[in-house]
Amino acid sequence: MGAYLSAITELLGRIEAEEQESIAAAAGLLVDQIAADRLVHVYGPGGHSNLAAQEIFFRAGGLMHISAILDEGTLLSNGALRSMAVERTPGYGRIVIDNAGLGKDDVLVLVNAYGINAALIDAALIAKERGVRTIGVSSRQHAEQTAPDHPARHPSGANLHDLVDVAVDTKVPIGDAVIELHGLPERAGAVSTFANAFALNAIVLRTLEELLARGIAPPVWRSGNAPGGDEANAQFLDRFRQRVSWL
DSSP states (O other): OHHHHHHHHHHHHHHHHHOHHHHHHHHHHHHHHHHTTOOEEEEOOSTTHHHHHHHTSSOTTOBTTEEEOOOGGGOGGGOHHHHHHHHTSTTHHHHHHHHHTOOTTOEEEEEOSSSOBHHHHHHHHHHHHTTOEEEEEEOHHHHHTSOTTOTTBOTTOOOGGGTSSEEEEOOOOTTSEEEOOTTOSSOEEEOHHHHHHHHHHHHHHHHHHHHHHTTOOOOBOOOTTSTTHHHHHHHHHHHHTTTOTTO
């Protein structure tokens, strides 16, 4: 447990120390979008990368302007092996973004621990073609150290961090898991969910700080399980119910 905690805190510490500039740049895109009362879309194509999209959507303390694209194709609830096959299918990500109807007035956050899978890259490519401003949250090291012919890769061999307007590096090591145990050939203790959640929430917090500095107090979700939560959220539901597809 201690070794795992040390590995996680070291990883998060690196993100805090080395990604200040990229997090500020990502927040700048969100600030302008929310100041104009536009949504910020987030898509995490990949089994556990979907958790990242859910982390900042409809979340206590989270921005109500966040709209997650919770496409069922890569959700583990539809089958883990099916999810992996879909995220490796060229063209799939293009369909998802096309269906979401994103265009030049939109901001899209793309999250994936490894930054290479076909659905992810296709989503980034079609977003770029349509003039969508993009933020990538992924591990540069993992992408660059994954073989060019890996079956998960997009046919172009592209990495997410090379395609987006702003890239936030989560520092996840290749293989994700970080703890070696005697007698076990594989490492255990994955870290990508922690890294993704920390980076995304750091972007949200920086966005809130900058909006407040502009004199803008954006609507933020309160937990429905906290006192007055339902009442606090109800003030804004009519404003977002028809705009946020998965609300």
